[in-house]
Amino acid sequence: MINIDNYIQAMPKAELHVHIEGSIEPELLFTIAERNQIQLPYETADDILASQNVGKTNPKQNLQSFIECLDISRGVLRTAQDYEQIAYGYIRRCRDENIVYAEIIFDPQQGMRQGVELNALLGGLFAGSKAGSQEFGIEVQWIMNFQRDWPLQDALNILHAARPYRDQIVGIGLDNPEHRDFPKDFAPLFTAAREDGYRLTSHCDVNIPNSLEHIKDCINILGVERIDHGVNSIEDDKVVLQLIEKGIPLTACPTRYAFQSTTSIDDLEMMKGLLDQGVIISLNSDDPAQFGSGWLSQTLIEAQQAGNFSLETMTKFMRNGFSSAWIPADRKATYLAQFDKTHQSLMMEGE
Template sequence: PAYRDFLAALPKAELHLHIEGTLTPEMKWQLAGRNGVSLPYASIDEMRAAQNFEAPDAPGYLKKFIQHYNEGMLVLRTERDFYDITLSHLARCRDETVRYVEIMFDPQPHLMRGVPFEAFFAGMDEARRVGARDYGVESNFILCINRDLPLDTAHQALGAAAPFRDRIVGFGLDSVEDGNPPAKFTGLYDRARSEGYRLTAHCDVDQRDAVGHIHDCLNLLKVERIDHGINCIEDPALVDVLRERKICLTACPTWRPIDAMPRRVDRIRTMYDLGLKVTLNTDDPGLFLSGTLGTLLPPVAATGNFAPADMAAFMINAFEAAWLPADRRTRY
């Protein structure tokens, strides 16, 4: 109980969270009703049962997970929807002493179903302002490209983001990795870099050529952060590079089912013991049973046999790697 209290009060930061993945079944059902979007389920329980997919660490899980994630997005239609889901998340951050969060969003699917950039971004950005003012939770946005959608839609999304460039700190890459390796995005990353975005990219868990993808993200895309990246421990030379360059790795010890967790936590323990700048993140708290950062940390501490100082070190890593001006990074 004392350890739980310590974790509950610990000032936290999260660097890997998708706003579309914060949608819980309840919110999805409610927004579908509000927007007249028909979902292929007779009841919320039926939807919940259908969503009860499992995501063990195997190459095929990501595609299955993304199908559910994409279905959830269909209910997001208006500026108010994006305001509501963003502010709901920031309220949970306040309740769990999460002081800073970097929020990823996927513009392409929203644009492709006719939601203008200025609509979804205005909703998210207003929630960011209100969350900072009323909840004391600071946040920043990372525009994420869905790597499995046509490359020209990625360029269109970057173009649509241009008027809001000063309010979007970073640029990332997510969705189905198999068949969409980093090398495909060299030109896109050159453009994002020239426009001044900070750069990250997903190298998801146990993907085909996972280690090669991490190398390519560093050397071709020239990212300063890797999302997931836990397969790096398979390559000692790569570990040396990541450690020397203090590359932040945003690991996600998420689970569903629960027995998928120990293998991820073991590998995060190895990363930590190797001296890598690794952080703990929830990725998609509405979809994974591991939930939000507040519910994730206690079982991770127990499973990984992490001491309170270790858990604090994970949070310090996140605050240090935060895309905030240097003078505001360590004030927590």
């Protein structure tokens, strides 16, 4: 019998829902803050974790308190060098996680409000990912996310300014606090991005007021090709059918933080329910250095244990990561063949 933790660790993985600003490890955070002469409200890595844990016992407070912590972390970013280091840091980490393919989300608005020019921010990210990809042999693409609690025009201006970098950014998305009826406000952004050839996604966070309506509007108004989280779709059979028929995958994130909340098991049941019904749903780390959730392998191992998922279920979740990737069909087939081959050889070893 194969050990399921070893299996999860050893399998080649794709990660499609990870925020670069949420992947900054404490040591790098302190380095960047010191270089930029920014006083953090933390002295040690333990202080960071303690602060992230505030408010997590109340599920309604989770998203807001999490974003407050994230704002402190991403608040240190000031220069191209900072962005280069955080990109490189995540990709180095991919090697340890056996992540062979990653689509990484970045959020230009926060950095730009802190005075970083878009050219410097993008130049830093791309330099870091180029160096990391070459050194560790990991394929990386970037997704530019906009903040849905900030004005549409702000997002449109950045989309326009990023045009020279179009071929280095695969898609766009929306994140940050989820305000009521946000999809309606951002329809012009998605129309413009579609015309520029970007792939389209949006966060639809879990158990937000109006969650289901937001999922429907993201599909029908914004024309998203993928949804980040979106697991409340299980509450409506018609939405589940629409996801399957249109081939819209979900990138779910079963963080440890979610396990501690009262809704934790429900979240995992929703993910498994969607998988069983045929939705292409993968499991991802989201903000691996922010939730104290651990990196992808740890997140998957904890989800497996908390949900009591079989090895077959975990294989499906992990395989879906590659199936949901924004890459040409032949590249996807190559990754899936590698995945299946590793699966078979691990199974034979375990016999």
